[in-house]
Amino acid sequence: MADKSLNKTELVAAVAAASGQTQASVNEVLDALFSTLADSVASDTKVTIPGWLAVERTSRAARTGRNPQTGATIEIPAGHSVKISAGSKLKAAAK
Numbered sequence: 001m002a003d004k005s006l007n008k009t010e011l012v013a014a015v016a017a018a019s020g021q022t023q024a025s026v027n028e029v030l031d032a033l034f035s036t037l038a039d040s041v042a043s044d045t046k047v048t049i050p051g052w053l054a055v056e057r058t059s060r061a062a063r064t065g066r067n068p069q070t071g072a073t074i075e076i077p078a079g080h081s082v083k084i085s086a087g088s089k090l091k092a093a094a095k
Contacts, residue, residue, distance in 0.1 A: 055084050
């Protein structure tokens with residue numbers, strides 16, 4: 001597991017430095033990207049950035065679970081989740 005992490009503020013600063021843009025404009029672009037991803041996932045549209053990542057909504061079927069404290073059986077309703085897959089360039093960068 002990585003010992004380092006990069007929060008949004010640090011990401012904005014790094015992208016701004018690399019692109020020569022202001023941090024405010026980079027922040028607006030990232031906010032628009034995240035908003036578009038959220039809207040796409042909500043409308044069940046897969047977003048793919050070739051070589052980098054793919055984001056899609058997945059469905060989970062209803063199932064029976066167990067309360068770990070009491071051992072009682074519970075019904076877990078069907079729901080949705082988000083699947084994020086790394087592309088080839090991102091996988092290669094991790095090697």
